[in-house]
Amino acid sequence: MHLQSHHPYPSRRSAVAADNLVATSHPLAAQAGLSMLYQGGNAVDAALAAAIALTVVEPTGNGIGSDAFAILWDGAELHGLNASGRSPANWTAERFSGHAKMPFHGWESVTVPGAVSAWVNLSERFGKLPFEKLFEPAIGYAQNGFPVSPVIAALWQRGAGQLSHQPGFAETFMPDGRAPKAGEYFKSPGHARTLKRIAETKGKAFYEGDIAEEIAAFAAEHDAALTLDDLATHRADWCGTxxxxxxxxxxxxxxxxxxxxxxxxxxxxxxxxxxxxxxxxxxxxxxxxxxxxxxxxxxxxxxxxxxxxxxxxxxxxxxxxxxxxxxxxxxxxxxxxxxxxxxxxxxxxVYLSAADASGMMVSFIQSNYAGFGSGVVVPGTGIALQNRGAGFSLDPSNQNAVGPRKRPFHTxxxxxxxxxxxxxxxxxxxxxxxxxxxxxxxxxxxxxxxxxxxxxxxxxxxxxxxxxxxxxxxxxxxxxxxxxxxxxxxxxxxxxxxxxxxxxxxxxxxxxxxxxxxxxxxxxxxxxxxx
Incomplete structure (x- = not known):
């Protein structure tokens, strides 16, 4: 690998070389990851702090209600983690019999979110810093606000036009009745509260405690299939590669x-x-x-x-x-x-990568699928739920046919x-x-x-x-x-x-x-x- 001084393509950027690196799609998230390395953390700590921050500063691509996957080199061995969620237990083929294809937005596209379980599993097995510390930059951005960046502002505008009618969306993501513009500050106190509870309980509040109860109650209010039991039975899998x-x-x-x-x-x-x-x-x-x-x-x-x-x-x-x-x-x-x-x-x-001087390297991705996902946002929590259920097939002969407690095809x-x-x-x-x-x-x-x-x-x-x-x-x-x-x-x-x-x-x-x-x-x- 040689660094080139002449680039034939239209970009003013140069490759960045260092002993410790974080690369993400948002500057604030990249800095959140780098701050963990400065504080003695490793590449896993950096990747997780960046990923958690991205749920706040780039809600157009991911959120607390996302799924996630990771591959990491721990210095001696390669590991793979599948933290994608499964469908609700009540998602039978009969439930969708009136549909020509799987719903793309709304509650009928929502599967169990797995990203929080990825954060917990990676931190417990490979992290050096306390779990709560990884949340500090993200909580600060959610609580105090951050200036919306240009690409995100454009995507936010597009998402708001499509999803403003979905349950809870406008309340969280359209302050003053519209999407924030580039350079405007956006705060999400509900998001900050949820992240604090996840940090304090090492994820248990999200899958078994008070946050899970809020998600399940909002689902029940809209006659959705997702239940407290669906959340409680979720697990991430160390799957190798x-x-x-x-x-x-x-x-x-x-x-x-x-x-x-x-x-x-x-x-x-x-x-x-x-x-x-x-x-x-x-x-x-x-x-x-x-x-x-x-x-x-x-x-x-x-x-x-x-x-x-x-x-x-x-x-x-x-x-x-x-x-x-x-x-x-x-x-x-x-x-x-x-x-x-x-x-x-x-x-x-959102995708990010981190590497540290010890030799650890992390490849991490998390997503709500279609921008803000299903468009469903649990009130007061900042949790935008993914629409991964849209990845299922309604063809009963297809191996990817919709069914209960099943993972959909993932992009x-x-x-x-x-x-x-x-x-x-x-x-x-x-x-x-x-x-x-x-x-x-x-x-x-x-x-x-x-x-x-x-x-x-x-x-x-x-x-x-x-x-x-x-x-x-x-x-x-x-x-x-x-x-x-x-x-x-x-x-x-x-x-x-x-x-x-x-x-x-x-x-x-x-x-x-x-x-x-x-x-x-x-x-x-x-x-x-x-x-």
């Missing part, structure tokens, strides 16, 4: 119910192509990646579900080298294809890159279906094409949509777009600031010998900071 190699690099992802397997499949498919002979911005390199991701995503969307319910096709089937090589042979090097689902043989989000994925000598990079690219595609683009840019983290983050991105559709950023060179169109890709152009369209990447890469280098996405308000 699944992985796939590309030359000397080994990408690790969380096992299903997440879409991380699609990134692994994409890399596995690309291993069977000539992409190693191409340059980073060669139209042919984009074409091969696009085709590989179409193949991977078609399979992931069809087969991925709660791991306890994946009975027809297994993870091993989907990552089988022979199967991925066969999928690679389906790619026409000269033409775009509209692939169907394969047949393996039987057998709006949010933390990434972690290893090589045969140890950890290489903790990274993620927030933004719905962009995430697995973004992981592949970041891995190839940093490992195959030798770009530093900031250069890789700055580079124009593409995103597979439906059929032959590919959304590209307007910063993509005209000659590249022209060549992709000539190959049959149905290109649409979007600006890089298109909400979550092209994601927000945060990368921390180990330097040879000592230290790290980080990149933070200019598409967001955030930054990488260190010392």
């Amino acid at each position: 699944i992985s796939k190699g590309f030359d000397d690099s080994i990408l690790h992802e969380i096992p299903p119910n997440g879409q991380g397997i699609a990134a692994l499949m994409g890399l596995g498919i690309l291993s069977g192509t000539n992409i190693r002979d191409l340059d980073a911005d060669d139209p042919q390199a984009h074409h091969l990646q696009i085709e590989a991701m179409k193949l991977a995503l078609r399979d992931a969307e069809h087969y991925v579900a709660d791991l306890d319910h994946m009975r027809n096709i297994t993870v091993s089937d989907m990552l089988d080298d022979g199967y991925l090589a066969a999928r690679a042979r389906e790619i026409d090097p000269n033409r775009a294809s509209d692939f169907g689902v394969g047949a393996p043989r039987h057998g709006g989000t 949010i994925i933390p990434g972690f890159l290893m090589d045969h000598e140890g950890p290489v990079m903790s990274f993620g690219v927030m933004g719905g279906p962009m995430q697995a595609q973004g992981h592949v683009q970041m891995v190839l840019r940093t490992q195959l094409f030798g770009q530093d983290p900031q250069m890789a983050v700055d580079a124009p991105r593409w995103r597979v949509t439906d059929g032959l559709g590919v959304a590209c950023e307007t910063t993509m060179p005209a000659e590249v777009l022209e060549r992709l169109r000539a190959m049959g890709h149905d290109i649409s152009l979007e600006t890089p600031d298109n909400a979550f369209g092209f994601g927000g990447a945060q990368l921390i890469h180990r330097l040879p010998g000592k230290g790290y280098v980080a990149g933070s996405d200019p598409r967001k308000d955030g930054m990488a900071v260190g010392f």
Whole structure:
């Protein structure tokens, strides 16, 4: 990994190098994490303080009612945590019989929030600082207020227009009857109160105590399925990781119910192509990646579900080298294809990364799914509940079919890159279906094409949509777009600031010998900071 002084992409940012680093999508959250490192904490403490702060300062992508996942290197071993929640016990197929598809907003999209359990589990097992200390920056921002940043202000305005009628939303997120503007101060005393109770009780108040009772009572008031028992029976799982190699690099992802397997499949498919002979911005390199991701995503969307319910096709089937090589042979090097689902043989989000001088590295992601999530906000608590239930299928034959106490298909994925000598990079690219595609683009840019983290983050991105559709950023060179169109890709152009369209990447890469280098996405308000 070499730091480049000349960048070919439109960004004024330079990669940040230090012994201790935090990279997030919001400056105040990055500073919250850094403050824990200054106070003797480790990378887990930094990641958690940043994540908790993000529930306050970036409510357009996450909140106390989020789910979360993490991959961390503790200095000797890699660990994976799945803290996504399950559906309410009363979510039977019959409950949704009158729907054409799963509801996207409102109480009927709300699953049990898992993020708080992630904070508790990570802190108990790996943190150095007292749990309560991790909450201090976030509580301060909620209690005293903070100036709303530009990207968040735009997303807030959009969310308010869609969700103002949802229970509790306007009361919490629309003071004076509107969304706050960039630079205006926003306070959330209810949010501060909830965080204090979570900190004091190490999460018990949220799942079993007074906060849980407030959530369940508000659900009952609206005839929703979520109960106190649903909250009390939640658990996060230390699930390990699944992985796939590309030359000397080994990408690790969380096992299903997440879409991380699609990134692994994409890399596995690309291993069977000539992409190693191409340059980073060669139209042919984009074409091969696009085709590989179409193949991977078609399979992931069809087969991925709660791991306890994946009975027809297994993870091993989907990552089988022979199967991925066969999928690679389906790619026409000269033409775009509209692939169907394969047949393996039987057998709006926030992302952050932190690393410290001891060698610990953390890849952490939490999300309400669609911006503010369901739009439902428990009065007086600041808790915006996620809409992860929208990830279920209403097709009873689908492994991801809605059912009781079941985890839905998840888009949010933390990434972690290893090589045969140890950890290489903790990274993620927030933004719905962009995430697995973004992981592949970041891995190839940093490992195959030798770009530093900031250069890789700055580079124009593409995103597979439906059929032959590919959304590209307007910063993509005209000659590249022209060549992709000539190959049959149905290109649409979007600006890089298109909400979550092209994601927000945060990368921390180990330097040879000592230290790290980080990149933070200019598409967001955030930054990488260190010392």
